[in-house]
Amino acid sequence: MDSLDSLRILYFRYKETPYYSISIFLLCLLIGIVLIFRVIIPQFESWFSINTEVESTRARIKILEDNIRLLGTLDDASLSKTITITSDALPFDKSFTGIVDALSSAANDASVSISDYGFNLGELSTPSAQLNQFYKVPIRITVYGDIPTAKIFIQKLNEKIPLSEVESWDGSKGGSNISLLFYYKGFPNILLNDLAPLQPISVDQQALLEKLQAWKPVSVYNNETAISSASAEEDIFTFPF
């Protein structure tokens, strides 16, 4: 009670003096400053972080919707067919049937005879080591015919799949010894990221696909190729997603 009385006395004593008003002013100022630091600034921070999150969420939604829209325009069968073409061009494993088909078809187109196929299996790498790497099957062949004919053979082979590259060419009037490399690549490690913008197949890629389709040699082993293609399709199109 004493303290209350003291306060009351002090209040009435100073109520009409300038000290009272100044004290009230300073108290308000102090409360205001405390509120700024404890309430207003955290609220501003929260608001800014929410705005940032809103912007990034909008960007993510746009990517997701664009991806959904793009995938919606694609056709499963058409994609499977495209994979068949690309995997014929760059097989996931050594495709000896494809190699023989390409060589025979190029020789046929160039009207030359080839012999002495020398297949080298190369390094037998582990499947994990093959991911995202090119591998090559080296082959050495003899082309019978003059140099211009061998040149045509090389040109024609460049227009066949599986894709190959001439490593060396020993030419003479009697014939040519050609060292070739046929490319293949292990099944890529594809990571699905929903938030990565997907790109449609570009015009250049479409043109290349058409070229690859035209480069597919007529198989000399029709039945075997049909079987291997069918089993390959099964393997390829079963995604663990």
Next chain:
Amino acid sequence: MNNDINLLITRPKKDLAKLAKKLKMLRMFAMAFLFLIASTSIILFIFISTSPLPALKQQENTALINLATLHTRMGKLLLVQDQMKDISLITTKRTTFDMTYTEISSVLPDGMQLESFRITKQAVSLSLSSSALSDIDAYLTSLKDLAEKKKLFSSVTLSGFALNKQLNKYIFFVELATGAK
């Protein structure tokens, strides 16, 4: 009553009015300050509580669920993109020895024959024959021009020279370095 016996210091009325006005201003400033803080806090609270973030999160989740149904198609597309990238790389970077042969044979002088050759990525070795010595000079000059204009070779070397008495022909061996590694 005499002013001298007043113990309190008396101020002129003008000063008191000024002081009262100042105090009133201070009070008003304090009130305005508090009002400003309160209203800012309320406005921020309204902004935060009416944020579209929860709705956007919901929309994002829906989109993610929709996209999950298309994962197989996405995998196929990514596989095609990956394959196409590699195929494009191979087709653009692979050697074109047929073009190299066309270039080196196109500048052969009339009397000179290309007997044999070896073309690799790093070098081209040529074995040539001719009945005239002037042909090799003409051919080397042409090769030098090719090297300078088309940047096909980094060096041209006459590595050997012989005379085949039976055929009465000169045999030349030329080495061309492509500069490739």
